Amino acid sequence: MGQQGLSALLLSTEAEIRYYSGFHTPFWQSPTRPWFLVIPRQGKPIAVIPGIGAACMGITWVEDIRTWPAPQPDDDGVSLLADTLNEVAGPAGAVGTPMGHETHVRMPAADFDRLRTQVGEGRFEDATGIVRAQRMVKSEAEIKKIAHICALASDTFEAFPRFVQMGDTERSAFAKMRIELLKGGADEVPYLVGSSGPGGFSDVIKQPTNRILGAGDMMMLDTGAVFDGYFCDFDRNYAFGHATDEMCRAYDTVFAATEAGIATAAPGATAADLFHAMADVMAASGASEGDVGRLGHGLGMQLTEWPSHTAHDKTVLEPGMVITIEPGMSYGDGFTMLHEENIVIRESGAELLTRRAPDAIPVIRR
Amino acid sequence: MGQQGLSALLLSTEAEIRYYSGFHTPFWQSPTRPWFLVIPRQGKPIAVIPGIGAACMGITWVEDIRTWPAPQPDDDGVSLLADTLNEVAGPAGAVGTPMGHETHVRMPAADFDRLRTQVGEGRFEDATGIVRAQRMVKSEAEIKKIAHICALASDTFEAFPRFVQMGDTERSAFAKMRIELLKGGADEVPYLVGSSGPGGFSDVIKQPTNRILGAGDMMMLDTGAVFDGYFCDFDRNYAFGHATDEMCRAYDTVFAATEAGIATAAPGATAADLFHAMADVMAASGASEGDVGRLGHGLGMQLTEWPSHTAHDKTVLEPGMVITIEPGMSYGDGFTMLHEENIVIRESGAELLTRRAPDAIPVIRR
Numbered sequence: 001m002g003q004q005g006l007s008a009l010l011l012s013t014e015a016e017i018r019y020y021s022g023f024h025t026p027f028w029q030s031p032t033r034p035w036f037l038v039i040p041r042q043g044k045p046i047a048v049i050p051g052i053g054a055a056c057m058g059i060t061w062v063e064d065i066r067t068w069p070a071p072q073p074d075d076d077g078v079s080l081l082a083d084t085l086n087e088v089a090g091p092a093g094a095v096g097t098p099m100g101h102e103t104h105v106r107m108p109a110a111d112f113d114r115l116r117t118q119v120g121e122g123r124f125e126d127a128t129g130i131v132r133a134q135r136m137v138k139s140e141a142e143i144k145k146i147a148h149i150c151a152l153a154s155d156t157f158e159a160f161p162r163f164v165q166m167g168d169t170e171r172s173a174f175a176k177m178r179i180e181l182l183k184g185g186a187d188e189v190p191y192l193v194g195s196s197g198p199g200g201f202s203d204v205i206k207q208p209t210n211r212i213l214g215a216g217d218m219m220m221l222d223t224g225a226v227f228d229g230y231f232c233d234f235d236r237n238y239a240f241g242h243a244t245d246e247m248c249r250a251y252d253t254v255f256a257a258t259e260a261g262i263a264t265a266a267p268g269a270t271a272a273d274l275f276h277a278m279a280d281v282m283a284a285s286g287a288s289e290g291d292v293g294r295l296g297h298g299l300g301m302q303l304t305e306w307p308s309h310t311a312h313d314k315t316v317l318e319p320g321m322v323i324t325i326e327p328g329m330s331y332g333d334g335f336t337m338l339h340e341e342n343i344v345i346r347e348s349g350a351e352l353l354t355r356r357a358p359d360a361i362p363v364i365r366r
Numbered sequence: 367m368g369q370q371g372l373s374a375l376l377l378s379t380e381a382e383i384r385y386y387s388g389f390h391t392p393f394w395q396s397p398t399r400p401w402f403l404v405i406p407r408q409g410k411p412i413a414v415i416p417g418i419g420a421a422c423m424g425i426t427w428v429e430d431i432r433t434w435p436a437p438q439p440d441d442d443g444v445s446l447l448a449d450t451l452n453e454v455a456g457p458a459g460a461v462g463t464p465m466g467h468e469t470h471v472r473m474p475a476a477d478f479d480r481l482r483t484q485v486g487e488g489r490f491e492d493a494t495g496i497v498r499a500q501r502m503v504k505s506e507a508e509i510k511k512i513a514h515i516c517a518l519a520s521d522t523f524e525a526f527p528r529f530v531q532m533g534d535t536e537r538s539a540f541a542k543m544r545i546e547l548l549k550g551g552a553d554e555v556p557y558l559v560g561s562s563g564p565g566g567f568s569d570v571i572k573q574p575t576n577r578i579l580g581a582g583d584m585m586m587l588d589t590g591a592v593f594d595g596y597f598c599d600f601d602r603n604y605a606f607g608h609a610t611d612e613m614c615r616a617y618d619t620v621f622a623a624t625e626a627g628i629a630t631a632a633p634g635a636t637a638a639d640l641f642h643a644m645a646d647v648m649a650a651s652g653a654s655e656g657d658v659g660r661l662g663h664g665l666g667m668q669l670t671e672w673p674s675h676t677a678h679d680k681t682v683l684e685p686g687m688v689i690t691i692e693p694g695m696s697y698g699d700g701f702t703m704l705h706e707e708n709i710v711i712r713e714s715g716a717e718l719l720t721r722r723a724p725d726a727i728p729v730i731r732r
Contacts, residue, residue, distance in 0.1 A: 015397075027571040029557045029590060030670040031381075032468050032663065051657035055569035069659045071674045073467040099475035101439040102398050109465035110492055112475065126476055175548050182545050187537070187573075190556065191395040203421035205393040207553075207595075224395060229573075291417035293435045297398065304396040308437045 007093025
């Protein structure tokens with residue numbers, strides 16, 4: 001904040017506020033009320049929040065908790081927040097708030113405009129860089145939580161052929177997967193997508209349907225399960241009855257691309273280096289790039305965080321960064337093959353947090 | 367749109383885009399990519415989205431799907447969106463987007479500023495009212511989905527004393543509740559909060575802890591489970607071993623307040639009428655208002671929607687509105703008692719979607 005000349009930092013989203021305060025609640029599901037954390041250049045954070053959250057914020061390290069009786073549409077915290085910012089930053093100090101890539105301001109846009117007018121339009125600056133730099137490098141405590149959920153989801157994926165079979169629908173297979181993750185100790189499973197289809201599938205982000213799984217199908221499940229507020233994010237693929245040669249070739253190519261990504265992941269390499277390492281393997285097999293737009297990303301309090309493994313992301317990897325290695329390619333009749341592993345960057349290179357996917361596509365035969 | 371003089375509507379959040387397009391994916395968990403739907407004053411919606419979503423959007427009724435290879439931080443859809451808005455609204459037509467209470471713009475704030483500059487600052491107007499009016503009144507198809515998940519969660523709450531007992535932790539009780547909801551047919555359980563404590567508790571929004579449940583405790587669980595993209599949102603209270611007189615008195619008062627709320631809920635009544643009906647019952651018992659800030663709200667694609675049952679919300683109830691009746695009060699040593707039911711407004715008054723809570727606090731004796 002000193003380097004950027006900021007007198008205060010304003011945070012408004014779940015991950016930002018939890019990261020700096022420890023405030024942990026699923027209450028963010030409700031879009032009704034805005035929540036704010038103000039970080040002075042020196043001193044402890046100040047919470048400016050709806051009264052309903054005072055008890056929950058009271059168990060964090062934040063001591064200065066200012067509340068208003070939300071919802072109060074005419075002035076839903078805006079004046080209280082403006083007063084707090086003026087108090088903390090003085091009448092002219094710059095206020096940083098994340099306004100850049102992968103961020104949003106979680107309050108009504110009209111209220112944010114009003115806040116900027118009230119505090120002084122020119123005083124607001126983009127502070128994405130500060131938050132991004134801190135959040136990208138995880139502490140050992142954070143890594144431990146991610147490792148825990150990755151191990152648990154690895155167990156569940158390995159057990160998948162024992163609890164899902166032909167005759168299950170996509171919907172029942174997804175429900176079973178969620179139940180097994182919870183039984184294993186996941187706190188919640190906010191993300192579970194996937195697809196199935198004869199010979200493969202194209203859509204990798206859709207909700208499960210009532211489609212019945214049968215011989216010749218391929219299925220992919222991609223899960224973001226959570227332990228203590230930290231995500232895993234990886235997928236596994238399964239063939240039903242038998243695997244076609246085309247499926248096997250695509251699986252092998254993407255498996256090899258994953259190996260190349262893991263081998264490249266070390267301090268000093270860039271996100272773009274990871275992209276090229278994986279893309280080169282797939283290109284050598286004549287694969288065409290899919291529509292995913294990147295071959296992996298950061299991971300932590302959110303399912304996806306900075307950086308992005310694209311040709312243009314020059315973020316330099318550092319020890320402590322937790323990222324996914326996620327090559328995907330198109331094959332056959334518009335099908336998509338996607339693999340994913342989660343790793344932490346160590347001085348010596350990549351340390352796997354997920355248990356490596358099988359080196360040949362698993363076939364569920366019953 | 368015609369009445370407000372809008373040439374185009376711009377939508378950017380999950381619920382807004384799903385409501386008008388049918389686009390249904392958990393992929394919104396990833397904050398990386400923005401998604402847009404543009405609705406012309408006449409004609410079908412146009413999707414302006416990352417390439418990864420093209421297949422999933424392709425199964426909706428939207429035909430005009432424009433994609434870019436996100437993530438692309440330098441121009442993450444802003445130019446494509448600006449071009450689309452100019453094409454749809456013409457060079458001077460007004461563009462509405464929800465900027466009011468309970469909304470936010472889901473894209474980087476700097477990009478939204480850039481979009482407004484590029485398209486023309488003065489052309490953007492708040493369109494919260496349009497979206498609010500349509501989404502508040504549910505179709506029979508929507509009501510059926512909400513009724514389904516309400517019935518399923520009612521079953522699960524009734525079974526709760528059979529699968530949770532003294533010796534469970536908050537965490538294990540929550541996990542069991544989630545598992546039973548999924549076994550019953552819920553697609554997911556994005557929201558589950560609650561609390562426990564000797565004689566009661568104060569915090570009604572926190573994550574479960576490793577605290578062990580024992581005799582003399584009271585526990586509350588509040589769940590937002592989902593079926594086919596629609597939420598239930600209600601809670602139940604349980605005493606362990608025995609219920610204290612103080613607990614019973616508070617339970618009875620809030621139960622009576624719920625009855626008053628349900629009796630008042632009919633076409634023509636306002637959200638404020640509901641507030642007063644419930645608040646009067648609690649005030650007559652000498653109860654002090656809690657910190658929740660309202661006594662219920664709308665419900666549907668989101669855990670909470672407009673209106674809010676507060677003294678200042680004059681929204682007039684109409685047939686088809688689905689709302690919660692959610693009185694809460696403080697009692698004893700800073701404890702909170704919260705009840706909640708979900709109803710749909712019919713011509714004749716309230717129709718319960720949840721099965722009514724027991725009229726005395728249930729006691730789990732083992």
